[in-house]
Amino acid sequence: MKKILFTVMAFATLFGAVQAQGITVWTHFGDAELEWLQNEAAAFEGAFGVPVSLVKVELGEIKQKLLLSAPEGEAADLIVPIPHDQIGEMASGGVLADMTGFATADYLADLNKQAQLAFTYNGKLFGLPMYVEGPALIVNTDLVPEAPATFEDMIAIAQGLTNDDTYGFLYDIGNFYFSYIWINSNGGYVFGRDASGSLVASDLGLANEGTVAGAELMKKFRFDYGLIPTGVDYGVADGLFIDGKLGMIYNGPWAIPNYRDAGVNVKVMPVPPTADGQYFNGFMGVQGILLNQFSANSVDAANFAKWITRPAAQVTLANLTGKIPSSNKAAQEVSSDPIIAGFAAALANAVPMPNIPEMGNVWGPMGDALTQILDNQESDVPAILNGAAAQVEGN
Template sequence: MKNLLLALITALLLSLALAQTITIHTHFQDESLNWLQQETARFEAAFGVDVEIVFVPVGAIVQNMLLNAPVGQGPDLIVPVPHDQLGALAEAGVLASMDQYATAVYLGDLTAQSRLAFTFAGRLFGLPMYVEGPALYVNRDLVPEGPNSFDEFLAIAREHTTAHTFGFLQPQASDAFYFGYVWLRGFGGYVFGRDADGNLNPNDIGLSTEGAVRGAEFIQRLRHEYSLIPSGVDYSVMHGQFLNGTAAMINNGPWAAPDYLAAGINFEVMPIPGIDGGSPFSGFMGVQGIVMNEFSTNKVNAVNLAKWLIRTDAQVSLATFGGRIPASISASQRISDDPIIAGFAAALADAEPMPNIPEMARVWAPMETALSLILADPYADIGAILNDAVREIRGN
């Protein structure tokens, strides 16, 4: 009897110890992983709770959660997850709502886009950490000043399109829609509209509207009228040309900045100037944040860790370590003297959070095909091509 009681007590203590351990799945590497390890170590010291960090590639992190969370084998937290994956996770029932844990002070310190990005069906399903998206990189050795207007942007791009340099590059052979959306949106197109409650409406598709057609016409003109963006330019070509100092301007995201800094490129990040003094062009914004497993048996500790990782000091240090653009307004203000972060903050100020509903998965391939056809033929019927793409997105 005594042995049985001892065994039960031992099992209980072991289960309590295991429950105290918070498991994180992360796709972070290098400096960002170092940051996460340092912050979790501070949390462990402050709260007396162990944290286990497990690396999972970004391409597998969502599927892993979908498969393992319902059977009790998923992580307590994902740190972080791209917000465009939120809809699939929320619809599957594997995410815990964060509404009850997000204070008014915390929500008030977030940019409006980051709050919107982690809201699905009217509920907050994650705590935003940082934002990302394309902006204009300008090589200051080739372009000492400007562009300060849209006309100047085009003039500089054409001036530096020579036998040895490229004036302006953005991917066209692949990733055409992600990077080209800046023009579609800038001229009035949109992916999905919103209903009266602010929820994305997958039946309201704005990729063949008059504004979208004008944006696609401009993309076509970039190649065939302005002689910019030659055929075959994909992301690696664009990145390589700027890395080599042979591209004057490119449209790229903050993830590329460390490579350019390491290569000694003298560059500035800024918004693409708007037409006739209007609002700057801006396209998609990605937001990455922390989500919690609905099936976690350790929610109290997991929430405390999530809040620890998104506090202002932590976001400032993440920006310093990994060059991430904070979702926190107060954190952004504290590092506003960093020219790269300030440049992206300005460029993304009016950017559109990439739709987080599952229907977005049906958009990419038809729009990639549509833009490829439009770029290939200066006489292409743009309206007809976009109408075909929208019909395919709808499944008709």
């Protein structure tokens, strides 16, 4: 506790002494996550005498609510948590405080570098990451007792399981979020980065050779390997896995509770590399804490943000909910949990979804492009992707 007290107070000295004015937090957390946040708020108040008021706001309402009410002084001091890909519009709208000043060398040394990148916008840290999330290969160990060591093994096992009643490997193939793994791993990308690491909206990689190669691989899943038939979407694949009729699925940690409730025994792992050493890394998301630029209690609020992102708090959250910590120390401490460890391994080299507002123009055109590409074996992949890229650029 002494070490934690020193750390929190060290951040406070950047802005002045801690003042017990009380802070307000908007959160979309529920159930175990909300209970964790309530306990952390009570502990923070007990340690520093700063009351924390938690207000439930639905995730889909937070961004617009903050953009409209923050300049009027009517928004919460903190948002706990928010997906990193939503920060661009809020940062450019001037309602997020730059939290770079709270990121000491020790804090940054312990922070997952991809999580740091996710909350960096125009070279500034606009939030403190809490946990990371993203898809991995989830294996039904009753159907697949020996996990595939290579991509080729995965395909062979999946083909061997696929018959009238059982499927070997399925996922929401028409969803660009999930299918980005094949694009990224072949050299495709959404937006490039400049020398400083900032995303460049004008550098679009959605129709380059790597993206074409990734899309051609998706066609192979359907037309060459015979694994993912027309009509398979998230609900179909997820439902078959829950029913014990699917050997492997590419899905995220949010699905694990339903699989456990259904009695499915699972192993979580990265999509295995090819025999010649090609690795597969897809998108990742990061959830973190935002500080209102117009907060009248920014010191107390920033200290509470720091409090609930400390390693000990992340360990508790991980043990309660299976969240994958953004703190390297916390991640190591919970690495004995095979589910957390499996997702952490799958996300070790994943790519944060772009956090610039222009990303909003990508999802629709690329989703439509994948539908067209997967519609028939003779689809003209380069032409379809060029059309999608032109649509993104024109929006």
